[in-house]
Amino acid sequence: MSTNREAARQIVEAVGGKDNIAAATHCVTRLRFALKDEGKVDSEKLENIDLVKGSFSTNGQFQVVIGQGTVDKVYKELVEETGVGEASKEDVKKASEGNLNPLQRAIKTLADIFIPILPAIVTAGLLMGINNVLTGPGIFFEQSVVEAYPQWADLANIINLIANTAFVFLPGLIGWSAATRFGGSPLLGIVLGLMLVHPDLLNAWGWGAAQQEGEIPTWNLFGLDVQKVGYQGQVLPVLAAAWVLSKIEIGLRKKIPDAFQLLLVAPIALLVTGFLAFIAIGPITFTIGNAVTGVFVGLFDALPAIGGLLYGALYAPLVVTGMHHTFLPVDLQLISNTGGTFLWPILVMSNLAQGSAALAMMFILKDEKLKGLSFTSAVSASLGITEPAMFGVNLRYRFPFFAAMIGASIAGMFITINRVIAPSIGVGGLPGFLSIVPDKWAPFFIGMAIAIVIPFIITFVFGKLRKVEK
Incomplete structure (x- = not known):
């Protein structure tokens, strides 16, 4: 029996058997199940399967992290093993909606609308970051690059035009995605x-x-x-x-x-x-x-330290519940009304903190599979994708998750006190500085250092004291 077939069989058993699977599909790295009863999942058995790198439940779906390239092979074996017909992501979404309460359905609706347009927004943010580098004074010289080298001015202007398009015509993007989600004509x-x-x-x-x-x-x-x-x-x-x-x-x-x-x-x-x-x-x-x-501007103006501290601490738990999707519209609204968002930079702090805690676990754990998962999920988190780090490593041992929350809260408080804002939304990780106004790069970099160092130290020390080995 092939490794993929055996893994598929073991996964089916661990999620409660084929009779517990309402529908199944996969994305680039994960198997996605709509289960009839998630209480039947044997998490310990699932984690002991060699090809499985982690699992978690979100938005009514139970997801099993396999890895790029392997997941589609395991999925094909799973379809043969269970007799469940190949399903689209939309089929699984519909099958899983029965597991959601009204608040979860509302959050899922927002996620379904904004996730498809997120690549355009992030791309625009990155391009606006490049434009900031070219037009911001005091980065390389006392003047901006385009002032020192006027021949670059038109290039910066074109980059800015391309970057601004997604924000200027944002209602067009939202209109397409929202109409699709609500069953109308895109x-x-x-x-x-x-x-x-x-x-x-x-x-x-x-x-x-x-x-x-x-x-x-x-x-x-x-x-x-x-x-x-x-x-x-x-x-x-x-x-x-x-x-x-x-x-x-x-x-x-x-x-x-x-x-x-x-x-x-x-x-x-x-x-x-x-x-x-x-x-x-x-x-x-x-x-x-x-x-x-x-409301948000008033709260953060009146109590910037407390606002940054609380949002930094709570962002990761919001990701666990899926409620973080509700803040993307708030970020976009802040950018439109005030020229920048002070919430998104805190998101970067949280992502880096979760990655740092996962990285610390790599130096503590003895199991080679978990050490590899800790490293790869830390790299993923440093580029803005924290689910593998949170669900695969940090929540499994709990204390790394709380260590990351502590680091993110302190970093969030620091950058909020220093009025760090982002005029656009970019990659929520190490490249995030490109989306920050240039004159706030220094406090942002200090915040990044806090978000990386504090969770790493807390996780490493606590892990050694607890003698965590597997």
């Missing part, structure tokens, strides 16, 4: 999002100044004055509008005969949603978004 979602940032509208970033001067343009709709305002960089308006658009579209498709759907469904859905977006949805959600931003 194309109509894109059109809706772009409609909210149409160049004929007053740019959202100029709304405050225009309001003070009393120069906000309006439409007069049958005696009702509607502000002619765009929603550049905004999150809530397009989320709510995409939900309304999708529900209208679904309702129309059920009632309008197929022969007339092409002529009637999209025009009616877009027209009704467009009117609602500008008359009610946009103004209401814009106000809510500003209020949310105001």
Whole structure:
């Protein structure tokens, strides 16, 4: 019997047998199960399987970390072993939704919307970081690079244009993803999002100044004055509008005969949603978004040390529950309203701290498999992917997880006191400094050092005192 086939058989037994598997699929590194009863999982048996590098449950799915390249081979053997048909990720998502409570469903909805557009946002953040290096004074010289070498100015301008595109047209990206998630047409979602940032509208970033001067343009709709305002960089308006658009579209498709759907469904859905977006949805959600931003800014302005300490300590537990996805819209809203987010830099501290704790375990553990897992998961965490470190190593032994929380909280407090902000979202690890405003690089690097050194020392010392060997 091949190694992969034997591993598949053992995994099936460890997760409660084939009768406990509602659906199964895999991603680049993990098997993903929708289980009927996660209480039947034998975690100890699962961890003793040679090919398994860790396991965890999230968003109603039980995931088993195998590793890139091997996971697809094990999955094929698993399908043959269980007789379960090959399922798509969407099939497993639907099968696992029965395990979620209403709050988890809401969080999962946000995750389903924002995770697909995250690569575009992170890429934009990295490019904006390169632009910051070229245009920020005091990095290499007293002047900026483009001031010292004017021939680089146009290159920096093009990089900035490419980087800004994802943020300027963010409602278009969210409209596409949200409409897809809500069961509507992705194309109509894109059109809706772009409609909210149409160049004929007053740019959202100029709304405050225009309001003070009393120069906000309006439409007069049958005696009702509607502000002619765009929603550049905004999150809530397009989320709510995409939900309304999708529900209208679904309702129309059920009632309008197929022969007339092409002529009637999209025009009616877009027209009704467009009117609602500008008359009610946009103004209401814009106000809510500003209020949310105001709460966070007010708290962190009044109590920066406590805010940084608590968010740094709690971010990793939020990842465990999946609730960290709710803060990406807040980050984007902060960037849009204030020009930068003070939350995302703390995320970097948490990721580095979890990786550092996992790395310390490599020097403590004797088992070669666990030592290898500790090292590879630490590398992954240093590049912003912390799940292998948290679920594969730190939560298994508990004290490394708490050591990382301590380091992240101290680092978060330090960078918050020093007003470190990120005008964009980038890679949540070692390359994260590229997304930080250049004049805050020094405190950010110090924060990174704190997030790496403190968890490593605490984990190593505590591990040696406890004589952890396996």
